């Protein structure tokens with residue numbers, strides 16, 4: 001059946017209200033305009049960022065909305081003027097983009113594309129602000145330009161990484177957010193040297209991917225910090241060598257870590273979204289050379305407070321989206337690392353569900369039971 005240029009009717013899980021279960025609806029997905037592609041999503045997974053914006057407790061509410069940004073699929077059709085993508089290409093949609101033409105895309109140091117950088121408040125397409133999703137003519141908002149909780153979605157081509165068609169999409173879909181974010185935060189941002197110590201705050205998929213980065217970099221000690229002790233057993237498989245649950249100590253966790261490491265860790269990576277953990281992750285690095293990076297998404301009213309002397313004492317604080325990877329340029333290479341067995345993805349996948357049961361994936365994440373839950377579309 002030729003669908004090019006036609007509206008596609010398909011299933012999508014629509015969030016009508018904050019914190020309420022998603023509802024399976026038939027939606028109309030309009031064809032892609034200039035510079036856009038329509039993708040048939042085959043697998044999607046749930047990341048904590050989806051959950052924050054769905055809960056909308058510390059974030060601006062925007063409903064009805066189709067969430068989802070960690071996914072893999074196949075290009076169904078392309079809009080006018082596109083030459084780098086074709087129907088049939090295997091792709092990962094990515095929540096932040098690469099236009100290829102702005103000062104950030106030209107800089108080796110940045111992935112904060114002027115045109116396509118992450119924008120959590122935008123509910124429509126980039127050029128006209130309009131949605132490509134509707135139900136009986138009523139528009140449904142997009143999320144992060146990806147909206148992968150739909151069997152078909154329309155994405156800007158700058159947010160689409162074309163990958164090896166032999167890569168299994170039910171595994172490499174996690175490369176489209178959590179895996180790359182954590183791995184890159186370690187390897188591209190704090191860059192531990194061989195033999196250094198690394199603390200990881202938050203042992204979900206993002207933190208465990210950061211731990212993988214530390215292991216690949218040859219870290220001597222990888223200290224995992226989490227409020228959920230159930231994470232510790234799982235984390236051993238990711239090379240985490242020691243564990244700290246802040247709830248087990250009367251002292252601030254910064255002090256606990258300083259005592260364990262003779263003054264502080266060499267590097268730390270925060271992957272929790274808690275502003276307290278962000279402050280702790282910075283203050284627990286060694287003076288003179290310690291570097292910390294913030295990865296967790298804060299609430300909109302959070303403020304980071306620390307004494308300026310912590311910086312004067314030669315500690316460095318950084319932050320990153322998507323582990324500093326440029327989505328189109330770098331992500332096909334991360335997928336190749338999996339294909340060459342340099343990266344293991346299977347151990348991140350603790351649960352699988354058919355699309356019709358997507359709400360269960362939210363429960364698993366909220367209860368801290370899952371690392372990643374892969375959702376099979378069309379099932």
Ligand code: NAD
Pocket residue numbers: 046047048049052177178181201202203204205206207225226227228231246271272273274276277294295296297298320321322323365368370371
């Ligand atoms: P997750 O829920 O699977 O894992 C988070 C872990 O942090 C949990 O195990 C939780 O128990 C722990 N935690 C929460 N508060 C803590 C605290 N105060 N101290 C210690 N541990 C604490 O989430 P995830 O999908 O791995 O995502 C992690 C974070 O990264 C989220 O904030 C998410 O929004 C963010 N994120 C950022 C980017 C980026 O590009 N910067 C990309 C993806 C996800």
Ligand code: ZN
Pocket residue numbers: 047048049050069070177178
């Ligand atoms: Zn994510």
